[in-house]
Amino acid sequence: MTKGGTILARAISDPQDCLLSAEEPLAGLQLRCGGDLPGTIAVPQLLELVRRAKRCRFRVARAISAFDGGDMVTAWVEVEPRGGAQEGEQGCDIVVRNWQVSPIPVEDAGSIERRRTTTERHVAELTARLDASQRVLAFVAESPELGELAEAMESGLGRPWTDFLPPENVAHKQPLHWRLLDGARVTVKGSDRPWRVTLIPHMQPGLEPAGFELLLVSDEPPAIKTASSKAIEPTLRRSLVGQDLSPVLRQPVARIVANAETIRARLAGPIAxxxxxxxGEIASAGKLLLDLLEDLADLEVVESENFSTAPDRIDLSEVARQAAGILNVRAREKNIVIESPQTSESLPAIAEFRRVLQVMLNLIGNAIRYSPEKSRIWIRLEPLGETARLIVADQGPGLSDEQQARIFEKFERLGRSGDGGSGLGLYISRSLARAMGGELAVESAPGQGARFILDLPADPGA
Structure with a gap:
């Protein structure tokens, strides 16, 4: 191990990957990474390189990186198993030939804020859509503990969110400016846990927010009920997922995602x-599991014998704009433009607002997922007598006749094994459309994009 430049440091490891001896600067790095000397190799990439050399039974060389206080160390390291009855059984010789120290790059404030928002979304136990005056338009509660709050919001849609979640230690008359309420501690009736709200504005350049997304978050996890708890017994009898058990599963997974996002965003300190x-890979896997839990819970709902919707007079134009607003950030990440109906457009229908919004989020989300970058998605309205039609069209790869026949089947993903979907979204969406007296269909051709068509009963009194 003498070729390739000046040797800066030597080290020796034993068969159990313990660093027996090391010269500076490697010895200092071992200690600052939390290891001892002698002790198990504490530099993760060096440990990986040593184990690889032992597996391969020949010399390997590679650049490794490690966090060293406030700096990043990059070193060229060569590892060679020592001889014996079997190479590597006596450990390895380690040589360091290059050592560079550079400051950790600082993420811009915008990136940190976006990652913080992503983390908050995944741990939120209630999400609400607010208008420009901070009035509640729609909401989804994820925790059974928020049942009393959900009932109050359901009967009080259109009122300011502070009527349901009074901020603590705020003596000013409502409504306050949203920036003063972002991050405020709030009181949740029926819960002993501490809660806070995050307000995410839907901004337009040069204008005031057109609306808000409200996230209700607790920094304390919910109490875990035992299997003998009366509250959980009905869930276990009813299904393996259920509307009660799913939130219990969701919270620990959401915490894993949040912690992984915190690490990835370097909010807890700089890392390589x-x-x-x-x-990031841990967070992505956790998000897929969360999506699957939610889809399975929805599947149980729509397939239950007593499932029904709560029809009301709604405006499909407003629902479409809200869905587009919620997914605009995801679309912008791919430079996709969503053309939603104008505020002057209106298409009255008889359906449940929350369920139509759920269908629209699925259709637009799929269009974003499968459309190429710098493409467009169109949301169009068509009044057809007794039917109110809403169309989501994209510039994706399109679907063959065979794929169109299968796409609404349960767990059908058309061979897309890496897209992160569960194959339940369109099945659930069609079930919801039919439960509201409507239909969901698709028109497409390979290479020509797809048009998903949602038909609902028109409002005869409009």
Whole structure:
């Protein structure tokens, strides 16, 4: 191990990957990474390189990175198993030939804020859509603990959110400016946990927010009920997922996602890019599991014998604009433009607002997922006598006749094994459309995009 430049440091490891001896600067890095000397190799990438050399039974060399206080160390390391009855059984010789120290790059404030928002969305136990005056338009509660709050919001749609979640230690007359309420501690009736709200404005350049997304978050996890608890017994009898058990599963998974996002965003301290990437993979896997839990819970609802919707007079134009607003951030990440109906357009229908919004989020989300970058998605309205029609069209790869026949089947993903979907979204969406007296269909051709058509009963009194 003498070729390739000046040797800066030597080290020796034993068969159990314990660093027996090391010269500076490697010895100092071992200690600052939390290890001992002698002790198990504490530099993760060096440990990986040593184990690889032992597996391969020949010399390996690679650049490794490690966080060293406020700096990032990059070093060229060569590892060679020592001889014996079997190479590597006596450990390895380690040589360091290059050592560079550079400051940790600082993320811009915008990136940190976006990652913080992503984290908050995944741990929120209630999400609400507010208008420009902070009045509640729609909401989804994820925790059974928020049942009393959900009932109050359901009967009080159109009122300011502070009527349901009074901020603590705020003596000013409502409504306050949203920036003063973002992050405020609030009181949740029926819950002993501490809660806070996050307000995410839907901004337009040069204008005041057109609306808000409200996230209700507690920094304390809910109490875990035992299997003998009366509250959980009905869930276990009813199904394996259920409307009660799903939130119980969702919270610990959401915490895993949140912690992984915190690590990836370097909010707890700077780390090497490779470890941030690992955390990102953990967060992505957790998000897929959360989506699957939610889809399975929805599947149970729509397939239950007593499932029904709560029809009301709604404006499909308003629902479409809200759905587009919620997904605009995701669309912008791919430079996709969503053309939603104008505020002057209106298409009255008889349906449940929350369920139509759920269908629209699924259709637009799918269009974003499968459309190429820098493309467009169109949302169009068509009054057809007794039917109110809403169309979501994209510039994606399109669907063959065979795929169109299968796409609404349960767990059908058309061979897209890596897209992150569960194959339940369109099945659930069609079930919801039919439960509201309507239909969901698709028109497409390979290479020509797809048009998903949602038909609902028109409002005869409009």
């Amino acid at each position: 890019d490779v470890y941030a990437d690992y955390a």
